[in-house]
Amino acid sequence: MVAEDLTHLRFEDSSGREHAVSLCIPAAAEIYPLIYEPMYRDAELAAHLLPLEMAYLVATLDGTPATFESMQALFIDDTVAFRTLLAMRNRLYETIASEGRIRFGCPHCREGEVSFDLLSLTLALNAAPWPITDRNRIFLEYPALASDLLPGRRPGDVAVAAYLKVETPSGTLGLASPILRGTLHTIVQGEEERARELWEAPFNDPPPGREMWTYERPGFQAALRLCLALRKAGSDLEEAGITPEIFEKMPVPDFFFLDNIYYLTHYVDVDDAADRIQCRCEECAGAFLPVL
Numbered sequence: 001m002v003a004e005d006l007t008h009l010r011f012e013d014s015s016g017r018e019h020a021v022s023l024c025i026p027a028a029a030e031i032y033p034l035i036y037e038p039m040y041r042d043a044e045l046a047a048h049l050l051p052l053e054m055a056y057l058v059a060t061l062d063g064t065p066a067t068f069e070s071m072q073a074l075f076i077d078d079t080v081a082f083r084t085l086l087a088m089r090n091r092l093y094e095t096i097a098s099e100g101r102i103r104f105g106c107p108h109c110r111e112g113e114v115s116f117d118l119l120s121l122t123l124a125l126n127a128a129p130w131p132i133t134d135r136n137r138i139f140l141e142y143p144a145l146a147s148d149l150l151p152g153r154r155p156g157d158v159a160v161a162a163y164l165k166v167e168t169p170s171g172t173l174g175l176a177s178p179i180l181r182g183t184l185h186t187i188v189q190g191e192e193e194r195a196r197e198l199w200e201a202p203f204n205d206p207p208p209g210r211e212m213w214t215y216e217r218p219g220f221q222a223a224l225r226l227c228l229a230l231r232k233a234g235s236d237l238e239e240a241g242i243t244p245e246i247f248e249k250m251p252v253p254d255f256f257f258l259d260n261i262y263y264l265t266h267y268v269d270v271d272d273a274a275d276r277i278q279c280r281c282e283e284c285a286g287a288f289l290p291v292l
């Protein structure tokens, strides 16, 4: 369940008039195409992109279903009201995207596991989570998995986790999603090339429904990499992995959560501070680092 105060709010616009707004949780397919590189983020893009994004996010405004036109009118007429919606978006996404759970498998006995949530993992690694929005809290930030980061440094003398299991925010909150649990693997170079051959659409002539399936879109780049990293536990997809079609149906906070967990466990450096962030297996008392 998502707390009602995250999705429902009454607020006053700049003329003091009261409004009631309710939000829904958009699917990844609706939101990830709206992620743009920093160089394109300007007033012109905002005027088109933000009303479009809000039309997916806002279920009703004053009892009326939100449309692109109604959100565009609000964007032009009332900056205070529009900023309120953006602040609601940020709070909703950031709260839900921190609700997932992760469990690291012990590399010594391979039976014990150590559990974290997003906050406890960032504390253990002494690392900030990857941001969902840009610094101005307006545009959605570039996903970590579309940023071509270098693998994090690892000390040679301390074991890292044997595997990483995830429960998505949808799993912990009981939301409808095709992906509730799975394991997160390190992406291998050859895999990504195969996946691009399989799924990427030609930029100039994409098949219907795959208009966004191109590496020109940072959201799709991250989505495709997450498809490769994620394996769904106990399902027929275990062998085949997860396709972009399935991925697109997940609520978008799950996308932010998985991107963040991949970032923290693969790209954050762990070197001098290694002795401070080891976790200890409850089965065999062996110590290891909560990263891959």
Ligand SMILES: [Zn+2]
Binding pocket: 106, 107, 108, 109, 110, 111, 112, 281, 282, 283, 284, 285, 286
């Ligand atoms: Zn163990």
